[in-house]
Amino acid sequence: MKIIACIKQVPDSEAKVKAEGGQVSWGDAPLVINPFDEYAVEGALQQKEISGGTVTALCVGPESAKEALKHALAMGADEAVLVSDATLNDLDTVGAAKVLAAAIQKIGGADMVVFGRQTLDNGAGLTPAQTARVLGWPMLGLAGQIKVDGGSVQVERVLEEGRQSMKANLPAVLSVVQSIGEPRYPSFMGIRKASKATIPVWSLSDIGASAPAPIVTRTELMNPPAQETATEMITGETPAEIAEKLADKIIAEKVL
Amino acid sequence: MLTLVEKILFVIATLVSLYFTYRGVMKIVGHISSGQGKVDWSLIWKRIGDLIVKVGLFQPVFRFRLGPSILHGLIGWGFLSFLLINLADLIYAYTGFKLLNNTGLFGDVYRLIADVANVAIVGGILAMVFRRFILRPATLSTRDTTLLNPKARTGIMRDSAIVATFIFIHNTMRFLGESFGLALAGHADSWQPSISAVSQLWAGVDANVLVAGEHIAFWLSIGAVVAFLPYFPYSKHIHLFFAPLNFALKPERKSIGELSYINLDDQSIEQFGAAKMKDLGWEQIMDSYACIMCFRCQEVCPAYNTGKLLSPAALEINKRYHFNNGGTSDVPMLDLISEEAVWACTSCGACVDICPVGNEPMRDILDIRRNLSMMESAFPKQLETAFKGMERNQNPWNVSQGDRMKWAEGMSVPTIEQNAEPEILWWVGCAPATDARAQKTAQAFAKILNTAGVNYAVLGKNESCTGDSARRAGREDIFFGLATQNVEILNEVAPKRIVTTCPHCLHTIKNEYPAFGGNYQVIHHTQLINELVGAGKISMNLEGDNMKVTFHDPCYLGRHNKIMDAPRDGLKSAGIETVEMPRNGAKSFCCGAGGAQMWKEEEEGTTRVNSTRFAEAKSTGADTVAVGCPFCLTMMTDASKADGDSMQVKDVAEIVAERMK
Structure with missing residues (x-):
């Protein structure tokens, strides 16, 4: 089975992201593979282990995103492809879907394309479905379990209301959630192999696509309002006295 | 006749x-x-004096x-x-x-x-x-x-x-x-x-x-x-030849805990660490012939003493009996020591220190960990969090480097950007910089430095983990990355001296960075405190409460780096009465956190290492355990909490800062 895991590079979850002059800034925090996409790679590798075949990690992003792809290779992906083009600075989710779909076709198609449920930076969670739309393939979102049976795939979707089983014919696009299983920690030998790998970089012309014009644009970016916090120690002779003072305070401050 | x-x-x-x-x-x-490396016979001549004391007078036996x-x-x-x-x-x-x-x-x-x-x-x-x-x-x-x-x-x-x-x-x-x-x-x-x-x-x-x-x-x-x-x-009696050879020919180590260098940039290396006995250094194989099977190492081992599966003596004996039974060095190390035992070691070095014939069982164990972690990716799952932290955010706590100076908010602590040519560079360490409890040590030490008017600076966001925990967990690759990066930064700063608030940082920078081209004069914060007291830069209010303190020697301060008087003198100059635990100085008993144990649960045993040590501290009748290491601080604090907060646990710097005029 041929599986493609789509990943993105994002600032580390520990990064302090803020707006600076209308632009997003994460300081000098490291860039890492989108944590949700680690589940996508894990899900893809699990399917490979069951059915055999290959896993290709696919990423659209700047040259630096090779590091995120190397993480996927270190986890066990067989190949990695980066689509990078100077014209791809302002991608919205539809644009990303178009580029990804073109790259998937260029790779030669796949039996299954796996995404994480969303990205850590933009967090729209739309790209998987939009990619499926561009490819014209069925979309099975929020899969917690995947089971391939011949030419079809059955997933158990993890929803707020409960669980739902769905089935579709392959090829299909899937997005996965945490219950797929904890992403495997790359072994040193995997990291070593990945560090030696050469990752092909495709431009838009390589995949026969043109730069998609954004249909959604960001007009303003603001930091969340700063919250002023202050600490006040309440003292008293006895615990009862302290409790009484505290209760008065809480009522006075209209907390309760 | x-x-x-x-x-x-x-x-x-x-x-x-x-x-x-x-x-x-x-x-x-x-x-x-059949082991790795070559014998350097010229070492004998350098060690004549040492050999007379060790072989002629049996000094190591009498310890x-x-x-x-x-x-x-x-x-x-x-x-x-x-x-x-x-x-x-x-x-x-x-x-x-x-x-x-x-x-x-x-x-x-x-x-x-x-x-x-x-x-x-x-x-x-x-x-x-x-x-x-x-x-x-x-x-x-x-x-x-x-x-x-x-x-x-x-x-x-x-x-x-x-x-x-x-x-x-x-x-x-x-x-x-x-x-x-x-x-x-x-x-x-x-x-x-x-x-x-x-x-x-x-x-x-x-x-x-x-x-x-x-x-x-x-x-x-x-x-x-x-x-x-x-x-x-x-016979084990052959120790009378191999013990002297051990003392004469053991490759030079800057400290008992200095591990061997591996060049991770060398793509030709196929085997990392010891999968088989032949992957060990020749001198580590020789250890099995020097072993007299006295079980002293086992008697001082914190893992064995708390009911874990590890016995350093058994490892050496198994190596020897494997040979005696006709075996070769082409034997998996895990046939000679169980995997659980390998992960029970706290790398405290007590076995190496006490061995009367100069054996180094701890080194074998850490070489086995290298193989398990790097070649087999077989390490306790809990270590992943620390590894990821060190890989992504350069510290095992996985705290953003941007938050590294948070501990100093509201204090005047100059970074190297603000004071490019300090007399001394303070290597704060990940724990004092990011751990809520250990931050108090950093704050106390900053107060001491500022009061004494020391010309110092910290690296701030440019300071990363030294890689100690990664190295002792067998992840030499992570250690290599951090060490390379740190040495690069330190060489650029070219500090006259470095002071650390963590013995693990001290050990690594002082003893293990020279292999990476970083040679520095490194001291522990208690040593600097003594200097400042001696120079009259700080003075203490000696009429405080009458604390009775026992000092717990951190393994990487005392045993590994022989710094034992400084923390005690620091306490003494603060007018503190100190009492000694039965096991102190070089024979101190581990807190249980070293060797990357900080980042995982203890292996199964009959009791915990920290509670064993805490009970010993309590037996002195002291009301406070003083420490000089953020790991010990955590372990002793946890043990005290489990015992109903029966003792205070404080860093020497905190005690000194409290009493400073």
């Missing part, structure tokens, strides 16, 4: 014995040279178990003097010439030494036999749960019995032979009082009987040596 027939027979017996001994020795040489060490001294020194005595006996047997009766005062004194040595050896060995076979202390064996070669369980006792029998026969017979000689000569020798006394017993015995007795005594004493020699290479 000997007849011609006897002379010929003795030569034949000796040649046969030497042939079989040679075969045994060559096997050992083969096993040892532990004083009673048995004295017995060992009687036998060991006795045998050292016997080297010449046996030679003289041999010359006499072949020529009738008594060397020690014809060399003036030297010979006279040496005969006295021989007389005393003879009695001392027999007395010593009988006492040792009594201890091992009658008293049977538990410290001379290991628990049934320890992975120990089944043949070793009885083999060690049998080996001891054979050696004791040999020593007893060799020496009593030599003694009797001399007494027969004196009786034949018909006069006592005032330089050999005990032998003379015994020779009185043979007064009136027929001369022919005495001559026969002399011959029999020769064959049983020197003959015992000839008979014993081929067994020697299979």
Whole structure:
């Protein structure tokens, strides 16, 4: 089975992201593979282990995103492809879907394309479905379990209301959630192999696509309002006295 | 003295014995040279003084178990003097010439030494036999749960019995032979009082009987040596050759905990760490031959003492018995020590420190971890979080580097950008920079530095983890990355001196970064505090509350880096009364956090390392445990909490800062 895991590079979850002059800034925090996409790679590798075949990690992003792809290779992906083009600075989710779909076709198609449920930076969670739309393939979102049976795939979707089983014919696009299983920690030998790998970089012309014009644009970016916090120690002779003072305070401050 | 027939027979017996001994020795040489690395023979000359103390005076033996060490001294020194005595006996047997009766005062004194040595050896060995076979202390064996070669369980006792029998026969017979000689000569020798006394017993015995007795005594004493020699290479007794070789040839280490360098940029390396015995250094294989199976390392091991599966002694014994049973060094290390035992080690170094023959079981264990972590990716799952933190955010707490100076908010702590040429660079360490409790140590130390007006700076966001935990968990690749990066930054800053608030940082920067091209003068914060007190830069209010403090020596401060007085002096200058725990200084007992244990649960045992140590601290009657390490701070604080907050736990810097005027 041929599986493609789509990943993105994002600032580390520990990064302090803020707006600076209308632009997003994460300081000098490291860039890492989108944590949700680690589940996508894990899900893809699990399917490979069951059915055999290959896993290709696919990423659209700047040259630096090779590091995120190397993480996927270190986890066990067989190949990695980066689509990078100077014209791809302002991608919205539809644009990303178009580029990804073109790259998937260029790779030669796949039996299954796996995404994480969303990205850590933009967090729209739309790209998987939009990619499926561009490819014209069925979309099975929020899969917690995947089971391939011949030419079809059955997933158990993890929803707020409960669980739902769905089935579709392959090829299909899937997005996965945490219950797929904890992403495997790359072994040193995997990291070593990945560090030696050469990752092909495709431009838009390589995949026969043109730069998609954004249909959604960001007009303003603001930091969340700063919250002023202050600490006040309440003292008293006895615990009862302290409790009484505290209760008065809480009522006075209209907390309760 | 000997007849011609006897002379010929003795030569034949000796040649046969030497042939079989040679075969045994060559096997050992083969096993040892199958290890990694090369012998540097020039080390011997540099270490002459050290060898006299260690081999001539048995200094490492006397550091532990004083009673048995004295017995060992009687036998060991006795045998050292016997080297010449046996030679003289041999010359006499072949020529009738008594060397020690014809060399003036030297010979006279040496005969006295021989007389005393003879009695001392027999007395010593009988006492040792009594201890091992009658008293049977538990410290001379290991628990049934320890992975120990089944043949070793009885083999060690049998080996001891054979050696004791040999020593007893060799020496009593030599003694009797001399007494027969004196009786034949018909006069006592005032330089050999005990032998003379015994020779009185043979007064009136027929001369022919005495001559026969002399011959029999020769064959049983020197003959015992000839008979014993081929067994020697299979006996633990061969420690008397390999212990000196260990001391003479062990590659130089900056500290007992300095691990070997691996160049991760070298793509040709195929094997990281020790999967098999042959992946160990040659000197680590030699350890198994130096091992006298005394189990001292096991007796001081924090893992073994808290019921874990680890016994460093069993590892060395298993290596040795594997060879004795005909095995080669092509054996998986996990056949010789269980995986659980490997992960129970706290890398406290107590086993290496206490070993009377200079063995390094801890080094084997950490080499095995390298193989498990790097080649097999088989390490305790809980370590992943720390590894990821070090990989992504350069610290095991996975705190953003942007938050690294948060501890200093509201204080004036200059970064290297603000003070480019400080007198001393303060390496804060990940724990004091990011851990809520340890931050108080950093704040206290900053207060001390600021009060004393020290010209210092910190690296701030440019400071990363030294990689200690990664290295001791076997992830040399993570350590390599961090060490390379840190050395680059430090060399750019070119600090005159570095002070650390963590012994693990101190150890790594001081002892392990030189391999990466980083050579710095590094001191611990308690040392700087002492300097500041000595220079009158800070003074203490000595009329505070009367704290009674016991100082817990962090392994990587005391045992690994021999800094033991500084923290105590620091407390003393603050007017604090300190009391010592039974195990202190170089013999301090681990808190349980070293060797990357900080980042995982303890392996299964009967009790926890930190609670064991805490109970010891409490037994002193002190109200406060002082520490000098953020890991110890965490472990002792946890133990105190579990004990109903029965003691305060504070860093020396905190105590000093509180009392500073």
